[in-house]
Amino acid sequence: MFIPATRKEAAALGWRRLDVILVTGDSYIDAPHIGVALIGKTLMAAGFRVGIIPQPDVLSDKDILRFGEPELFWGVTAGCMDSMVANYTAGQKRRRSDDLTAGGKNTRRPDRACIAYTNLIRRHFKNTTPIVLGGIEASLRRISHYDLWSDSVRRSILFDAKADFLVYGMGEATVMDLAERLSRRQPVTGIRGLCFISTTPPQDYIGLPSHETVAKDKDAFAHMFRVFYDNCDPESARGLYQKQDTRYLVQNPPRPYPAPEDLDRIYELDYERRVHPLHQEAGEVRAMHTIAFSIASHRGCFGGCHFCAIAVHEGRRVVSRTEASILREAEKLTRHPDFKGIIPDLGGPTANMYGMSCKRAETRGVCREKACLVPAACKLLDIGHQRQIALLRKIREIPGIKKVFIGSGVRHDLVLQDKQYGMAYLKEIMTHHVSGQLKIAPEHSQDHVLRLMGKPDRVIRKGLLRPMRA
Ligand code: SF4
CATH class of the missing domain: 3.40.50.280 (Cobalamin-binding domain)
Known part of the structure; x- marks a missing residue:
């Protein structure tokens, strides 16, 4: 309705x-x-x-x-x-x-x-x-x-x-x-x-x-x-x-972060996934191509990029929906009369932060004096991509779903730093979940610009790449 x-x-x-x-x-x-x-x-x-x-x-x-x-x-x-x-x-x-x-x-x-x-x-x-x-x-x-x-x-x-x-x-x-x-x-x-x-x-x-x-x-x-x-x-x-x-x-101080179940509940409400008939004569709403059948998997971003306002709107802590809720939503999409089997985006502000968390941030709040990803990912941050890999595999197994794309930007420094699952994630999305071109979060080739952007230096990333290639 x-x-x-x-x-x-x-x-x-x-x-x-x-x-x-x-x-x-x-x-x-x-x-x-x-x-x-x-x-x-x-x-x-x-x-x-x-x-x-x-x-x-x-x-x-x-x-x-x-x-x-x-x-x-x-x-x-x-x-x-x-x-x-x-x-x-x-x-x-x-x-x-x-x-x-x-x-x-x-x-x-x-x-x-x-x-x-x-x-x-x-x-x-x-x-x-x-x-x-x-x-x-x-x-x-x-x-x-x-x-x-x-x-x-x-x-x-x-x-x-x-x-x-x-x-x-x-x-x-x-x-x-x-x-x-x-x-x-x-x-x-x-x-x-x-x-x-x-x-x-x-x-x-x-x-x-x-x-x-x-x-x-x-x-x-x-x-x-x-x-x-x-x-x-x-x-x-x-x-x-x-x-x-x-x-x-x-x-007033900000609202406490929602629990994963709170997000599940509001994203699983009954949406038409259509433009209201009031606008029918005016013509198509182009954003529908990307919005109608996309799924929000999480909110928030701990990236802290200096050019980005997400932290002051959604917060620096990532809250992820439960896997069961996302799968239910995906399955429900297959019963929508307009659904052609394509999910244009499964993601959030930064696609690959799904399931990542910091226990300290959950109990005592995010650090004021430290950045979570600069100069490198904080040791207290769980940056494992395994939950995302498992989710993607399960979604594409749902009957009626032909493709699930990652349309949101990917933080590739996170992928590089996840020595256990990073490469498996990259392979997974490049094989099954990229439509046209893989989108990565804004980057630069010069360290002094990266510092102004609030991003880790290239030098650090090179250091991180070596053991992964070995
Ligand atoms: S402990 Fe590390 S990951 Fe957690 S909020 Fe502080 S800087 Fe970020």
Whole structure:
């Protein structure tokens, strides 16, 4: 079942009013790789009445008035990508195409979509229920941040959007908590994984340099980011606050990592794995080719690359789904009428981190003073590829599955350092699981660049290669 996207669909469920209305910058694809679908389905599974308004027209009321006002809150996301990344190239040229929009033309997603959609709601619903920002655009712009397109340090998007709350990171548990507390009329400002605006700084939270300071002082900005980065791990993080104008952005500590069974449950909810019929006339959504029948095996990345934001969104600890759940999902795909036997991707942020873990990180949090993979893989990190090999072998044995590809990037330094199973893994994926070209995580040939990227030196890797070739 789709999340209702029209009044008729909501009425068919007997819903005259909705608890939560989700507004998104993408066309509505009902698949577990789409955050807004996953959030909506999680809320529905808990009994909340949810509706979705994909890509509303921001110049008129024709879409936003569709369901009226929600009982609990509005959930606003720019979609699967930051709207400025989706709309412009790094060279600031307007992108013509959009893989997450039906028909493929980049005409439906406004710039700074979280701000545009919040303004749209406020224009048509005065004194409405809380507006909650979420998704990658909101999450990565939650404190003062550098914005390439305006070449400036912008303040928290919560202030610019004039929304009420911001859910950061992978938000399904935080959103559930919020919905439950709002439905019981309980206070919500203590919820982990939530940001809000306060007139006073909370006690016991760490104060970041103010927005005014970091906007003009690069050293203060670097210090702010360091403190922010060091407080992203649920085991050890403290709450943060930052003065933005006369008020404070408050970031509660992050949500604890989900257990593998929690991930299993949300990825195994009932997804249509189709584009909502609302978009049928507009044409194909190109992202469906990669999204519809891919399987997420894990979340998080302990790579710590300096150019990557995954650690501050998904966390530095990898949480892997159970093998049984992934196999069940794969088997279920074979019964989908549109499934042609191909799984385009089995992976996560870094494909070959499935099943890898650090016991210290699980109990005491990730190290602040050490990187997990630089200068070489930490001795406390289990980097064995054996779980992945076993999983891949079992999936391709399922009747009805012709191919399972690894579409996510592979950290090849991890493969090289796993002396026991690394080469077997490489052979396995090169023989059975590469479609076209094997994708590896960003690399470089020069050590000084690798160091800037936060990656191990080539020299170290050469040293690691020798015993494996012998
Ligand atoms: S002990 Fe090693 S693997 Fe674990 S968090 Fe610290 S640096 Fe990373």
